[in-house]
Amino acid sequence: TQAPIKTEALVIGAGPVGLFQVFQLGLQGVHCHVVDALPHVGGQCAELYAGKPIYDIPGIPFCTGQDLVERLQQQMAPFKPTLHLGQQVTHIERQADQRLAITTDGGQHFLTSTLFIAAGVGAFVPRRMVLDGLSAFEGTQVFAEHPAPERWAGHHLVVAGDGDTALQTCLDAMTGPQAAASVTLLHRRDQFSAAPELTEQMRQACAQGRMRFVAGQPTGLKVEQGRLQALELLNPQGEAQWLSLDVLQTCLGLSPKLGPVAQWGLAMERKQLVVNTENFGTSEHGIFAVGDINTYPGKKKLILCGFHEATLAAFGALALLRPTEKTLLQYTTTSTLLHQRLGLV
Ligand code: FAD
Known part of the structure; x- marks a missing residue:
């Protein structure tokens, strides 16, 4: 077995919300690893409607599913996430030191302090x-x-x-x-x-x-x-x-398999992970759920809602990862720190 990869953050799912999660974590100065069962990023946008138009992404009056995926990849690029594609996350286990041990069916192991489940409707696996x-x-x-x-x-x-x-x-x-x-x-x-x-x-x-x-x-x-x-x-x-x-x-064709997500012992309601709306944490400390996989009062399965969830989840994770630091709200327009993180200065 390979030695586990140690990381502050792991994202399960490289759909639109998982990709934006990488971006938001990056703004907070947190590097992450991303695992997806598909051999490419983009989740439903890439797999189910790559060539079809989307009209309700804020500030983008019109783009195709694939365009959106490409823009999200470009946006997260400065934060250099490590992608592990073509692998399904099968096991999550809490370590004695509170970190989470994650295993994929490709034999990859991770030890992570925070986990972001952006698993959509489940892992896309071939029928x-x-x-x-x-x-x-x-x-x-x-x-x-x-x-x-x-x-x-x-x-x-x-x-x-x-x-x-x-x-x-x-x-x-x-x-x-x-x-x-x-x-x-x-x-x-x-x-x-x-x-x-x-x-x-x-x-x-x-x-x-x-x-x-x-x-x-x-x-x-x-x-x-x-x-x-x-x-x-x-x-x-x-x-x-x-x-x-x-x-x-x-x-x-492909069929989404919720499979493993349902076996991780997290609180669920009608096949979705129950989260709070303050930081989109699940019933387990350090595990956040964003995008189509989560549920809360008023939940709507829309990409823009997933983007908001990912933003607050990144703030939530920062409070756990850097408990002594104050999490200040900074604007990408004016913050030198954010410009440094974005590789602009
Ligand atoms: P997904 O896009 O489902 O991505 C989840 C990813 O996680 C997948 O790639 C999957 O393989 C991976 N995964 C899951 N479990 C595991 C695991 N255990 N291990 C490894 N990988 C795993 N929304 C809009 O806002 N506007 C629209 O116009 C719009 N049009 C749509 C049109 C169609 C035809 C469809 C089907 C959906 C549309 N949606 C639209 C909905 C939108 O696509 C979803 O809300 C969005 O894709 C959710 O993103 P996500 O990142 O949460 O999940």
Whole structure:
């Protein structure tokens, strides 16, 4: 096991509110580490509506989800947070010295004095194909995480799914030095949720014999000598058929898993963490909850409300981290100290 990273502050979740939390902690002179289950920052803005417009961010009459994420990254950049992406926080434990021991499924350990849970609707993790015995091949022949060509170079690849990622993965896997030996798209019916251009490209590739599409619902496995050989399918005509493969990449979308957050022993109400509105502290000393994950009288799940919560949580944390210092309100316009922290002077 790796030695724990010691830090004053750890933020769980790199959604818009987690990113702004980094900024507010930075203004207070607190460096932080950030963990997110996704391989990129931005939470719902990046994952669910990157290209769609937002109209209710104060001072920004219009921007897309991705624009907002980029602006937040730019804003927090002076504070150089350390990002740990593609890792889910699984355990939180109070140490005898009151610090919190945090563990991720990537095997990373942290010891932190304050914790900010900005976990939104939960960790975004890939939806898995539900089929008896399939999980035994996860990581060797079956993959649900973001597609990577080294998994199938020279092998017979089956991609399950009907969205942009599934179709794009098929198209990419047909070419280049890491091309698959063959590419088959599997979906239960001949209808796709992917963008029309991608669907058209996929159909053309099938017509040219460069890949094929198979309609069917997986119902079983054929395993020989410890290797997954084929999937048993029920086709739309109601007949059983076999689909042989070396590698199965599932692209079935992401689903938010509240999972671990609910097991940390914090006070909850209808799947949200209960906080006070003075500093957005939870029922546990030193643990704050901001953004969509929290609840309090009048709570509204809006980004701008999350920004306010993150601001007061940073002040709340400072009172714990520097109990002897007075927490003065300073303006970014005029404060030399804040200008120093922002790297302007
Ligand atoms: P999220 O954006 O949900 O981010 C949470 C992050 O935490 C995720 O990346 C997740 O992977 C990570 N995470 C969770 N648990 C763990 C864990 N255990 N380990 C590691 N990582 C973890 N709001 C507005 O104000 N204006 C709008 O116009 C607007 N439009 C919207 C349109 C759509 C289609 C949707 C779905 C939402 C919209 N919202 C809008 C709501 C807004 O997106 C949310 O309020 C906002 O994303 C909440 O931010 P957050 O940082 O709290 O959480």
